[in-house]
Amino acid sequence: MSVHQERSRSADRRVRVQGSPVDSCPAPPPEAERGSVRRITVVGEEVLSRPCREVTEFGTSELSALIDDMFLTMHVADGAGLAANQVGVDLRLFVYDCPDEEGIRHVGHLINPVLELPDPGSRRLVDDVEGCLSVPGATMAVPRTDRAVVRGFDKDGRPLVIEGWGYFARCLQHETDHLIGHTYLDRLSKRDRKDALRQMEDRREDVFARRATKAAGLGR
Template identity: 80%
Template sequence: MSVRHDRPRLTDRRVRLQGRPVDSYPARAPEADRGSVRRVTVVGEEVLHRPCREVTEFGTPELSALIDDLFLTMHVAEGAGLAANQIGVDLRVFVYDCLDDDETRHVGHVVNPVLELPGPGARRLVDDLEGCLSVPGAAMAVPRTDHAVVRGSDRDGAPLVIEGTGYFARCLQHESDHLLGHTYLDRLSRRHRKDALQQMADRREEVFARRTVKAAGLGRPGP
């Protein structure tokens, strides 16, 4: 998921790591310093359009490396969230580093997430611009609920419950969709989907170039 550009990317005020408040946290998640930059898949690639597989082995070096790579790739691509199939791995894992509407920064990862939304009577839909790192350069208004809960596990298999409101709730829904084989384009009308794809065609090379420059600035090879 792309970052909103109408407010700061990070905040020094409040941080919740894996759903729990922490006193301080670096501007770049420590996982990113261990990771490698991976190529971000683009809408139309088959891995983005099929459900991902459950993770069955926890605490492995392979799972930790995947999470590290997701964090660094998300950082380089200037994202607020990134799912494993967006780097070509069809496993149910996503990472996030996202501000909510109260400027609280949420950072973490979820393995085998299950999304829970409010019931119809308690549900409030909000239209807001939404972008996707796999639809580079495009942003469209998408209705999402303003509250969401994701239940899953961390990399070691410990249970997690992550609750989000506002834009972070949108992020949780967006990344959960990815792991089911959906992108936000699937929630658009035919006309709006066509508009988004045209935006991508017009801007994707600029986005790719920016990612390459950022990776180089970190001393890492580009994807």
């Protein structure tokens, strides 16, 4: 998921890492400092359109390295969230570094997530602009619930429950969608989907150039 300019991050925000409050967290977070930049897949590639596999082995160096790489790749692309299939790996895993409506910055990763939404009678749908790192340059209004809970595990197999409100709830829903083979384009009308794809064709090269420049500036 991409970050919009009006939601810029601030160093003095309250922070939650893996759902727990902490005094501070650097930007980019420590995982990104250890990672390598990977290519981000683009809508139309097969890995984005099929359900991802469950993670069955926890605590491995390969899993840790993947998470580190995803954090750095997300940072270079100015993202708020990134799913594993967006770097070509079909595993049920996503990372996030995302603000919510109260100015709290949420940072972490979630493995084998299960999304829980409020009951239909109590949920509130909000239309807000949404972007995706795999649909470079395009943004469209997408209806999402304003609250979401996701249950899953960390990289060592410890259970996690992450709750989000507002923009962070949108991020959790967006990334969980990726892992079942959906992008936000699948939630649009045919007309809006065509509009988003036209935006992508017009802007993708500029987006790729910005990412390359940022990666080069970091020496990656």
